[in-house]
Amino acid sequence: MKKVFLSLETSKDNQQLLSAIKKQTDIQLVDINEIKDEKFTVIVNGPLTQLADILMTRYKLISQIEEVLFVGGTDAYGDVTPVAEKNVYADVFSAQQVFLSTVKIVMFGLNVTENLKNRALAPLVYLKDPSIFVKDECGIYVETKGKVSYGKTVTDVHSDFQFENHHCEIILDIDMEKYNKVIKSFQLT
Amino acid sequence: MIKKPINVILDGDPGHDDAIAWVVAKASSDFNILACTAVNGNCSAAKAAYNSQRICALIGLDVPIAKGQDKPLVIESLKAPTNIHGESGLDGPELPLPKRELEDLTAVELMIKVLEEAKEKVTIVATGPLTNVGALLLVRPDLKEKIHQISIMGGGIKHGNWTAAAEFNILIDPDSADIVFGSGLPILMSGLDVTEKALVTPKDVEKIKKIDNPVADIVWQWLEFFYQFHVSIGYPGAPIHDLCAVLALNHPEIFTMQKMYVEVETASEYCKGATIGDINNIAGKKPNATVLMDVDREKFIEYMIEAIKSYSEGN
Numbered sequence: 001m002k003k004v005f006l007s008l009e010t011s012k013d014n015q016q017l018l019s020a021i022k023k024q025t026d027i028q029l030v031d032i033n034e035i036k037d038e039k040f041t042v043i044v045n046g047p048l049t050q051l052a053d054i055l056m057t058r059y060k061l062i063s064q065i066e067e068v069l070f071v072g073g074t075d076a077y078g079d080v081t082p083v084a085e086k087n088v089y090a091d092v093f094s095a096q097q098v099f100l101s102t103v104k105i106v107m108f109g110l111n112v113t114e115n116l117k118n119r120a121l122a123p124l125v126y127l128k129d130p131s132i133f134v135k136d137e138c139g140i141y142v143e144t145k146g147k148v149s150y151g152k153t154v155t156d157v158h159s160d161f162q163f164e165n166h167h168c169e170i171i172l173d174i175d176m177e178k179y180n181k182v183i184k185s186f187q188l189t
Numbered sequence: 190m191i192k193k194p195i196n197v198i199l200d201g202d203p204g205h206d207d208a209i210a211w212v213v214a215k216a217s218s219d220f221n222i223l224a225c226t227a228v229n230g231n232c233s234a235a236k237a238a239y240n241s242q243r244i245c246a247l248i249g250l251d252v253p254i255a256k257g258q259d260k261p262l263v264i265e266s267l268k269a270p271t272n273i274h275g276e277s278g279l280d281g282p283e284l285p286l287p288k289r290e291l292e293d294l295t296a297v298e299l300m301i302k303v304l305e306e307a308k309e310k311v312t313i314v315a316t317g318p319l320t321n322v323g324a325l326l327l328v329r330p331d332l333k334e335k336i337h338q339i340s341i342m343g344g345g346i347k348h349g350n351w352t353a354a355a356e357f358n359i360l361i362d363p364d365s366a367d368i369v370f371g372s373g374l375p376i377l378m379s380g381l382d383v384t385e386k387a388l389v390t391p392k393d394v395e396k397i398k399k400i401d402n403p404v405a406d407i408v409w410q411w412l413e414f415f416y417q418f419h420v421s422i423g424y425p426g427a428p429i430h431d432l433c434a435v436l437a438l439n440h441p442e443i444f445t446m447q448k449m450y451v452e453v454e455t456a457s458e459y460c461k462g463a464t465i466g467d468i469n470n471i472a473g474k475k476p477n478a479t480v481l482m483d484v485d486r487e488k489f490i491e492y493m494i495e496a497i498k499s500y501s502e503g504n
Contacts, residue, residue: 076347082450082467139353146457149354154459158348160422 002127003030003038009046013120017045020186021124032061039064043123045071047087052094055101067104069123073140073153074110075170084151085110088142092151096142099153105168107140109153112171122171125182132182134173139163194221195312195438196337198303200296201431202230202237202317204274205281205415206342208244209493210316210431212404215248216496219439222250223303223311226296228257230317230361232269232278234296235259237317240279242287247407248500251289253303257296257321261362273418281414282407296321301329310337312438315369316431318358319343323365326372338375342434344451344464345381346480355462356381359453363462367453370464376478378451379433380464383444383481387433389416390426393490397497404500432493437481440492445483448476 004027008014021027030040032054042065044051055062072087073095080089088095099105106126113119126133138157143149156163157170197220201207214220225245227237238256245254260266274280292299300321304311313336315322322339325332343358343366351357359366370376389412397409416427437444450467454460466480 077468078471079469080471082465082469082471141353141459143457143459146454146460148452148465149454149457149460149463152354152460152465154353156353159353160350161352163353 002027003040004028004127005030005032005035005040005042007042007044007046007050011120013118014045016118016188017120017124020121020188023186027127035061035064037064039066041066041127042068044068045087045120047090048094048098049091052097055097055103062101062103065103067106068098069106069108069126071108071113071119071122073107075155075157076111078152079110081151083149085153088153089151092142092144096144099140099142099168102167105140106135107153107168107170109170112174121183121186125179128182129178132175132178133171135169135171137166138168138170139165140168140170192219194219196221196223196307196309197312197314198224198226198300200226200228200313200315200317200321202228202232203240203244203279204231204237204317204431205279205411206429206431207316208240208279208411209408209429210314210435211244211250212248212408213432213493213496214314214435215250216499217439222252223307224252224299225250225254226257226299226321227254228296228317228321229259229261229266230269230358231274233259236278238291239287240277242289242291243284246285246288248404253292253299254289255292255294255296255299258324261318261320261365262323263364264362267361275414282410284407297324297328300325301332304332304335307335310335312337313339314434314438315339316342316434318361319365319369320362323362323368326368333372333374336374338377339369340377340379340434340438341369342379342384342431344378346451346464346466346468347382349463350381352459352462354460356464359464360462363453363455366462366464367455370451370453370477373477376451377434377437378464378478378480379430379437380480383484384430384433385428386484386486387429387489388424388426388486389429389490391416393426393494396494400498400501402501405497408497429493432489433481433484436489436492440488443485443488444481446479446481448479450474450476451478451480
């Protein structure tokens with residue numbers, strides 16, 4: 001049984017994720033205030049404000065987080081500015097706190113989600129079958145001081161230069177045929 | 190109809206790929222080369238100037254050559270890497286000694302002189318950091334009307350190489366790059382997006398080895414030197430970055446290009462020197478650059494080899 005904590009902003013897309021996740025018999029949603037010493041996964045689709053707050057105040061939980069599946073960021077092009085994506089741009093400082101922490105973050109960025117019907121569902125599909133996703137280990141930092149690069153998720157996945165800190169994974173491609181099959185199995189209306 | 194040659198100033202920090210770009214430019218009747226200016230980058234400005242003199246001696250290019258300033262416009266210079274181009278900035282085969290003295294002018298002064306005297310507009314091909322071009326535009330903005338466009342090798346929309354977000358030439362002197370991109374002049378940008386696809390493979394080098402002339406004999410040795418480093422970090426060959434900035438002018442059809450608004454990051458923690466390109470036109474600003482995104486590699490190599498061959502005919 002996989003325990004999952006959801007950090008979502010209210011939206012139609014996230015409503016759909018919620019109803020799909022409730023149908024899964026192998027996934028149990030958990031309340032962050034009731035977690036004791038068990039391991040859990042975090043799904044974020046929205047600003048990283050709540051997760052950053054948790055990391056700041058309840059840092060003992062950090063070692064219990066298996067991974068953070070974050071819908072947001074981008075490997076190159078943004079949607080709010082030329083280089084910044086909405087969920088990161090909404091709270092750049094919190095995003096940087098999360099990426100600077102030691103938790104493992106799997107980033108479902110604009111580079112792969114821009115063609116999905118509902119990107120909120122991507123982490124759930126990932127939990128059902130991670131082999132559908134092509135990913136690479138990398139370092140990611142969030143630019144908080146830039147004049148034009150403010151809010152960019154800076155990754156070393158394409159550059160010769162490599163960051164020292166490599167606790168993230170970036171999704172680079174999705175096998176859409178298999179992806180759509182899993183989506184279908186959610187039987188969403 | 191006879192095509193009018195393109196008047197160019199070659200500004201660079203040679204450098205193996207700058208050198209090859211100049212070899213190809215000199216070989217083609219498409220270009221009328223007016224001057225060479227050396228800039229601090231891959232190596233010091235002094236070494237770049239000396240290398241420029243020797244390259245000109247090799248390819249029979251008899252034009253004025255001048256040295257640029259020793260550091261970027263505002264910031265201190267990063268230490269030039271020696272593992273890519275070697276200690277001299279152009280290690281490998283022995284080149285002929287200089288045939289023409291350096292001008293008694295600085296690079297910027299020589300650019301000003303050439304532009305003032307030019308009857309027609311001039312294109313600047315800048316394949317190193319943009320220090321000389323930036324200084325020129327700051328000091329003599331009135332000469333912009335003499336500049337047709339600036340074809341640069343530098344930057345990368347999708348990624349960097351020297352840092353995660355910045356490419357070497359822009360990172361060395363982001364302030365100059367900012368002046369150039371903000372100048373209002375048309376910018377033709379060959380960044381890493383295209384140049385990392387402009388690869389010369391060991392197979393191509395074998396073809397060049399078979400060409401019987403003194404230039405070919407040097408070029409294949411440059412290439413062998415140059416791809417050692419790139420192969421050691423996982424490339425299947427050597428990206429001839431700077432040649433894109435030349436072939437983009439006379440063979441634009443072999444490239445995929447996209448107009449977009451590009452701004453240089455000058456104040457940032459992780460992105461200093463990044464060329465931020467608005468590829469999806471989010472900000473709605475008028476494009477200031479034409480960015481090369483892809484290249485027909487086979488054609489690219491074909492034009493390079495054709496140029497090297499032409500030195501057999503007493504170019």
